[in-house]
Structures are given as structure tokens and as C-alpha cells.
Amino acid sequence: MSPYKHKTITEYNHVFELDAESRSAADKFEAEHEARHADIGPTAIGGRYTFEFTPTSVGVFAGLHCATCGERIHLTEHVSW
Numbered sequence: 001m002s003p004y005k006h007k008t009i010t011e012y013n014h015v016f017e018l019d020a021e022s023r024s025a026a027d028k029f030e031a032e033h034e035a036r037h038a039d040i041g042p043t044a045i046g047g048r049y050t051f052e053f054t055p056t057s058v059g060v061f062a063g064l065h066c067a068t069c070g071e072r073i074h075l076t077e078h079v080s081w
């Protein structure tokens with residue numbers, strides 16, 4: 001495979017991981033939004049947050065989206081280029 005060929009989504013076998021730093025940032029984001037949306041209360045089955053993973057040639061970038069207010073953060077900003 002050419003070193004310049006990006007992996008297709010299936011080459012990742014749909015297994016995406018968060019390192020400890022990203023997991024910590026996600027936990028902080030969710031805690032902030034649980035407090036911000038306390039008036040709404042918990043949902044019956046969850047689903048308020050969506051993780052987004054974007055495979056690139058320099059790594060997989062992860063994001064987290066709150067469906068209640070639409071805010072989105074990047075979890076992998078610490079990745080060094």
C-alpha cells in the first residue's frame with residue numbers, strides 16, 4: 001500500500017479508542033453539559049452525546065458533540081504534528 005493512501009473506514013475495523021487525556025476531556029465535557037442541561041434531566045436511554053472519529057494519514061481525530069445544545073469539542077488537540 002502506498003504510504004500516501006489513507007486508510008478506508010473499514011480498514012480501521014470500526015474500533016476507535018480514546019487515550020487517557022482524551023477520555024478525561026470527554027468526561028469533563030459531559031459533566032459540564034449534564035450540569036448545564038440539568039433542567040432537562042436525564043434521558044431515558046442516554047444518547048445525548050455523539051463521539052466522532054475522523055481517520056487521517058496522521059492519526060484519528062476524535063470529537064464529541066452534545067445533541068442538546070449543539071456544542072462540539074475536539075478531543076485530540078494535543079496530537080503533535
Ligand SMILES: [Zn+2]
Pocket residue numbers: 033036037066067068069070071
Ligand atoms: Zn450541551
